[in-house]
Amino acid sequence: MKIHDISREIKEGMVVWKNRDSKRPKFTVTAEYSKDHANESRIDMDMHTGTHADAYFHMLKDGEKIGGIPLDRFIGKCRVLDMTRAKGMITEKDLNGCKIKKGEIILLKTRNRPEREFDSEFAFVGREAAAYLAKKKIKTLGVDSLGVERNQAGHDTHKILFSNGIAVIEGLELSGVKPGDYFLVALPLRINADASPVRAVLVEGIGK
Numbered sequence: 278m279k280i281h282d283i284s285r286e287i288k289e290g291m292v293v294w295k296n297r298d299s300k301r302p303k304f305t306v307t308a309e310y311s312k313d314h315a316n317e318s319r320i321d322m323d324m325h326t327g328t329h330a331d332a333y334f335h336m337l338k339d340g341e342k343i344g345g346i347p348l349d350r351f352i353g354k355c356r357v358l359d360m361t362r363a364k365g366m367i368t369e370k371d372l373n374g375c376k377i378k379k380g381e382i383i384l385l386k387t388r389n390r391p392e393r394e395f396d397s398e399f400a401f402v403g404r405e406a407a408a409y410l411a412k413k414k415i416k417t418l419g420v421d422s423l424g425v426e427r428n429q430a431g432h433d434t435h436k437i438l439f440s441n442g443i444a445v446i447e448g449l450e451l452s453g454v455k456p457g458d459y460f461l462v463a464l465p466l467r468i469n470a471d472a473s474p475v476r477a478v479l480v481e482g483i484g485k
């Protein structure tokens with residue numbers, strides 16, 4: 278069984294949304310082995326930093342919080358689609374022909390490389406593409422940017438996906454995996470919040 282780790286490492290110098298310091302994780306050591314005979318620490322981190330799942334509550338006033346979203350959105354067979362040619366906005370045309378089926382977990386591999394630097398021109402999912410995915414009734418959309426959309430007034434992409442019950446996983450690290458069929462595990466914490474960090478992995482060989 279081959280397991281691909283598609284999560285970003287959580288560390289102080291990691292790339293964060295718009296390079297905002299407030300988004301950077303802060304680690305505090307609260308016990309040290311040499312003094313306290315144990316190592317313990319705390320972390321203070323934005324829920325949308327690194328690889329994370331968004332709750333519908335993130336963009337919908339009465340939306341479900343992350344701990345209440347059905348777990349089948351975050352674990353199951355999935356497909357990584359090659360969107361590396363999409364320059365800025367991923368459109369319906371890019372997705373057309375990918376034979377997207379009802380109930381699929383779809384991950385979009387783009388030219389984004391947010392492990393290196395925050396690129397304000399990152400590839401994102403346009404509102405027509407989101408409406409297309411909603412029409413196809415997919416279960417989950419995963420992207421390799423820190424946001425599924427970028428600077429869109431009204432946050433249409435998020436809202437279309439969330440109001441159709443589509444879960445969103447952002448900040449995936451897909452540069453090391455080939456497009457194709459896999460089994461995804463990216464479970465959020467059981468927490469009453471607008472998002473949660475996930476440890477995302479793709480398992481090869483049991484995707485079909």
Ligand SMILES: [Zn+2]
Binds near residue numbers: 329330331423447472
């Ligand atoms: Zn988010």
